[in-house]
Amino acid sequence: MLEITRIRTEKEAIIEGLKKRNLDVTETLDQILAADANWRSAKTSLESISAELNVLAKEIGDLFKQGKQDEANAAKAKTADLKNKEAELKAKVDEYEKEITQLLYTIPNVPNELVPAGKNELDNETVFEFGEKRTYDFEPLAHWDLAKKYDLIDFELGVKVTGAGFPFYRGKGAKLQRALISFFLEEAEKAGYEEFIPPLMVNEASAYGTGQLPDKEGQMYHMQVDDFYMIPTAEVPLTNIYRDVILPSEDFSIKLTGYTPCFRREAGSYGKDVRGLNRLHQFDKVEIVRIEHPTNTAKALEEMLEHVKGLLEKLGLQYRILRLCGGDTGFASALTYDFEVYSAAQDKWLEVSSCSRFDTFQANRLKLRFKNADKKNQLCHTLNGSALALPRIVAALMENHQTPEGIVIPEALRKFTGFDIIN
RNA sequence: GGAGAGUUGGCAGAGUGGUCGAUUGCGGCAGUCUUGAAAACUGUUGUACCGAGAGGUACCGGGGGUUCGAAUCCCUCACUCUCCGCCA
Missing domain, CATH: 3.30.930.10 (Bira Bifunctional Protein; Domain 2)
Incomplete structure (x- = not known):
């Protein structure tokens, strides 16, 4: 399986190399890169929401410890919305990940420079x-x-x-x-x-x-x-x-x-x-x-x-x-x-x-x-x-x-x- | 096949709901000391991802659930070990 980082940085070389296998992977690579971009943006949002929730959870814990039940319960209510968003984003991230892996599995190794082009x-x-x-x-x-x-x-x-x-x-x-x-x-x-x-x-x-x-x-x-x-x-x-x-x-x-x-x-x-x-x-x-x-x-x-x-x-x-x-x-x-x-x-x-x-x-x-x-x-x-x-x-x-x-x-x-x- | 016990960082092994990415020991790395080494002492020491960086997120066998919060509770799957049975 090719590394995703390599596809990000060497797309043209990969396309060129795979022509020797009589394959045109331009479209596949574009799909991968699109899914990768989506994945990263979803992932970034997901992580910032997780970070928020982590902070909230800590605060709620502290409030309970100080015996401030009411404030704690109020804070709890705030988390519901974030949790929904988190679940939504998680699903998206998983979906993009799956898509990327599926596509990566279809791409063979890039031939070495010594490999001659040819069909069979x-x-x-x-x-x-x-x-x-x-x-x-x-x-x-x-x-x-x-x-x-x-x-x-x-x-x-x-x-x-x-x-x-x-x-x-x-x-x-x-x-x-x-x-x-x-x-x-x-x-x-x-x-x-x-x-x-x-x-x-x-x-x-x-x-x-x-x-x-x-x-x-x-x-x-x-x-x-x-x-x-x-x-x-x-x-x-x-x-x-x-x-x-x-x-x-x-x-x-x-x-x-x-x-x-x-x-x-x-x-x-x-x-x-x-x-x-x-x-x-x-x-x-x-x-x-x-x-x-x-x-x-x-x-x-x-x-x-x-x-x-x-x-x-x-x-x-x-x-x-x-x-x-x-x-x-x-x-x-x-x-x-x-x-x-x-x-x-x-x-x-x-x-x-x-x-x-x-x-x-x-x-x-x-x-x-x-x-x-x-x-x-x-x-x-x-x-x-x-x-x-x-x-x-x-x-x-x-x-x-x-x-x-x-x-x-x-x-x-x-x-x-x-x-x-x-x- | 039957019964039971486990799975935590390189290894050993703590940890039963918040201060735990995780006590401690060993090992590894760096340093102090030493002519050199050992010992001793001090510091450091996982992986992956996002981010220009600051930093953030995830991972305590896998997956799912409960909860504001899970290594810790529940469900499920996998694997390992021990004993019994069978057997090369």
């Missing part, structure tokens, strides 16, 4: 490429066929026990999964991230904190009886650790990581790229989260990109990095880089990581602040990225490392799998 994924910029397309001297299989051939993943069993999008991993498939998680966590730890195992369900306040609510309500599984939400990513519990926190100084750089399963309803996306591991309702992911001083955000994002690059290179995967255009950048993000690995067997690029900076957008909702040099509370910046999402990595590993003899496990992973080939 076709307008994303490729900023980095690594590796060569693999060639095969045999007919390569897609991962869903490999999964069956080597008994690694059972999709049908998942359908039986739960439903589509909830596969079973079995045998070496399960071990590979576990190995990747361990590998990613170990790399994150080496890079200075502290590991957490967070809750997999969160309360409503947390879902609001990172912005899943109110926009993406339908995308989360909701436990209605207890009013909990299954996490769609570890970002939610990890970032919410710092909800309502004021860091004591401006000397901080917080780096968190955690492995969790992620749960997504994926409502409305049936039929599109859903084959095999490409899109699941439950999948595993190691997430990295950072909380930074605003001056360090750009550097932090660079570090995250380097970290993810290292992971993919150690796994021997061909990949590219995209800088998302305005139209493709997530609601809360100011700048997002996607990592895609190339799947030769599917002849497709698969998204395996998304690294974003949110600047103050999340921190504002989270009320995550730090004391700056002037002893003032200032909003922190938050960032996060996948490092990495497992299913498509597994798909790419299987497809790209397949040989007639079996699927070769990359060197870096062998100490975690305990085997070097799946056959």
Whole structure:
């Protein structure tokens, strides 16, 4: 959520910036500013009436104490009118506040200067490429066929026990999964991230904190009886650790990581790229989260990109990095880089990581602040990225490392799998 | 699932209708003293909003109510803890 103070002072810049998302928020901002002006004037009147009433109440108390009952009762009569006015103004203030909040919820984050204008994924910029397309001297299989051939993943069993999008991993498939998680966590730890195992369900306040609510309500599984939400990513519990926190100084750089399963309803996306591991309702992911001083955000994002690059290179995967255009950048993000690995067997690029900076957008909702040099509370910046999402990595590993003899496990992973080939 | 007790400032913990944004202790910050440190002493120390400022308003788990006046009384919701039961 954008800060109202920012809208007051940087209206034009916000309008200009959001054009890159093909949005014209001029009207919305004008509505907000009008409501804000109304709010302030109502608020000022309300407060002066409250002040009057406070004075009167004190006087009445004193009169009673001095035993001047009559005078006290006379003074009481005077308050009635003021109390009516107070109630009236209070209602107005509440109404304006609600209006402002509603409108603020509709405005996405302002794209960073690096973000290109654009409508959809076709307008994303490729900023980095690594590796060569693999060639095969045999007919390569897609991962869903490999999964069956080597008994690694059972999709049908998942359908039986739960439903589509909830596969079973079995045998070496399960071990590979576990190995990747361990590998990613170990790399994150080496890079200075502290590991957490967070809750997999969160309360409503947390879902609001990172912005899943109110926009993406339908995308989360909701436990209605207890009013909990299954996490769609570890970002939610990890970032919410710092909800309502004021860091004591401006000397901080917080780096968190955690492995969790992620749960997504994926409502409305049936039929599109859903084959095999490409899109699941439950999948595993190691997430990295950072909380930074605003001056360090750009550097932090660079570090995250380097970290993810290292992971993919150690796994021997061909990949590219995209800088998302305005139209493709997530609601809360100011700048997002996607990592895609190339799947030769599917002849497709698969998204395996998304690294974003949110600047103050999340921190504002989270009320995550730090004391700056002037002893003032200032909003922190938050960032996060996948490092990495497992299913498509597994798909790419299987497809790209397949040989007639079996699927070769990359060197870096062998100490975690305990085997070097799946056959 | 049953029964009970709680929720107050960074923490601990007072406060049952007005002088309470809130006693006190600890912690934090600044200073005095000291070669330095500790101790001791003194002062200071929440958040948000409105206002150019002076200043004002709100916040004692959330919401509502009673009252001229609520941390304090009433209603309601949420959460936490303890005991019993069940259980990984």
